[in-house]
Amino acid sequence: MIALFWISLFIIFYAFIGYGILLYFIIKVKRAVKGKPVLPTANNLPTCTLIVAAYNEERFIEEKIKNSLELNYPQGLLKLIFITDGSSDGTADIVAKYPQIIHMHSPERKGKMAAVHRAIDTVDTAVMVFTDANTFLNADAIVNICRHYSDPKVGAVAGEKRVLITEASDATAGEGFYWKYESKLKVWDSELYSVVGAAGELFSVRTDLYEHVPATSIIDDFMISMLIARKGYRIIYEPDAYAMETASEDVKEELKRKVRIAAGGLQSIIWLKSLLLPFKTPTLSFQYISHRVLRWTVVPFLMILLLVLNIILVHNDEGAIYQLFLAGQVMFYGMSIFGWMLEAKQIKVKIFFIPYYFCMMNYAVIRGIFRYLSGNQSAVWDKAKRK
Numbered sequence: 181m182i183a184l185f186w187i188s189l190f191i192i193f194y195a196f197i198g199y200g201i202l203l204y205f206i207i208k209v210k211r212a213v214k215g216k217p218v219l220p221t222a223n224n225l226p227t228c229t230l231i232v233a234a235y236n237e238e239r240f241i242e243e244k245i246k247n248s249l250e251l252n253y254p255q256g257l258l259k260l261i262f263i264t265d266g267s268s269d270g271t272a273d274i275v276a277k278y279p280q281i282i283h284m285h286s287p288e289r290k291g292k293m294a295a296v297h298r299a300i301d302t303v304d305t306a307v308m309v310f311t312d313a314n315t316f317l318n319a320d321a322i323v324n325i326c327r328h329y330s331d332p333k334v335g336a337v338a339g340e341k342r343v344l345i346t347e348a349s350d351a352t353a354g355e356g357f358y359w360k361y362e363s364k365l366k367v368w369d370s371e372l373y374s375v376v377g378a379a380g381e382l383f384s385v386r387t388d389l390y391e392h393v394p395a396t397s398i399i400d401d402f403m404i405s406m407l408i409a410r411k412g413y414r415i416i417y418e419p420d421a422y423a424m425e426t427a428s429e430d431v432k433e434e435l436k437r438k439v440r441i442a443a444g445g446l447q448s449i450i451w452l453k454s455l456l457l458p459f460k461t462p463t464l465s466f467q468y469i470s471h472r473v474l475r476w477t478v479v480p481f482l483m484i485l486l487l488v489l490n491i492i493l494v495h496n497d498e499g500a501i502y503q504l505f506l507a508g509q510v511m512f513y514g515m516s517i518f519g520w521m522l523e524a525k526q527i528k529v530k531i532f533f534i535p536y537y538f539c540m541m542n543y544a545v546i547r548g549i550f551r552y553l554s555g556n557q558s559a560v561w562d563k564a565k566r567k
Contacts, residue, residue: 442548
């Protein structure tokens with residue numbers, strides 16, 4: 181029981197903090213030996229197509245179009261495709277007003293990937309960039325992404341997600357903190373070898389490396405990028421290409437999003453099971469297991485087990501150290517519960533929202549796992565509401 185306690189504690193610590201510490205020191209050593217990596221220049225940029233799938237985005241689409249048209253890129257090398265399949269509001273009508281945009285629309289709603297695949301089949305450029313309809317890119321985002329394709333080993337490039345927190349009164353205040361930490365891990369992952377998957381807010385791939393993912397894919401952006409990484413190509417992280425979006429409207433919406441990601445995470449682990457063996461791509465497998473697999477599978481259950489074991493060990497009077505650990509766990513979960521209570525009253529004390537957000541994320545993983553195993557998670561696009 182004591183051994184199980186320490187093993188559980190180590191895995192939890194490693195998954196959320198230890199891996200980051202290890203990465204930090206590996207990168208320090210790598211830079212001491214090889215020097216800091218030099219960013220490629222923006223000369224000889226490839227032809228590129230920006231693809232935006234928009235479902236009932238009447239609220240954001242006009243601003244998204246204007247943002248896309250203002251992106252800096254050499255004239256004649258950038259195409260814009262907007263797909264509005266299944267939209268029942270005014271989204272399609274708004275897009276149709278802009279002749280600069282290739283507009284694809286079908287009244288049928290078959291899911292995001294079915295819509296994206298229709299667009300991809302028409303692409304004739306070297307690179308494709310995907311971005312969400314409710315996110316807004318910095319002016320040099322496409323330039324900063326596409327400059328990396330001068331390296332033939334680069335198969336995909338992931339941009340940065342930035343969460344705009346304004347007057348946050350709930351656990352979504354933790355969303356910004358979480359993404360800042362995740363962004364730093366991605367910088368180090370990329371420098372070591374490769375980012376472990378890309379987020380749909382902003383990422384790109386070489387067109388000739390793209391593989392159609394199954395229509396049943398839940399987190400298609402992650403699968404698309406990881407299928408390329410599995411072939412031996414790197415996924416680079418580019419923090420100077422960023423997509424800005426507001427936080428989830430409330431905790432309920434954020435939880436819905438996290439449950440879907442967790443269900444998709446388990447699906448991806450099953451589909452990408454070859455990456456669990458380090459024989460073909462050892463560094464990628466190490467990063468994948470450390471950064472994704474542990475968080476998406478065992479860690480939330482180990483957190484529950486750790487608390488139960490801790491209570492038993494204190495009851496059995498195994499030593500003062502277990503009393504200290506139990507006090508720490510009680511305090512942490514107490515802060516999380518207090519954050520949940522404050523959220524219900526819309527009281528702004530952000531210190532309680534980080535443990536609350538952390539617990540909510542892990543609860544979402546458990547729900548997502550059971551939802552996927554029960555077959556109740558649809559691949560049909562059901563976006564979370566934003567502020």
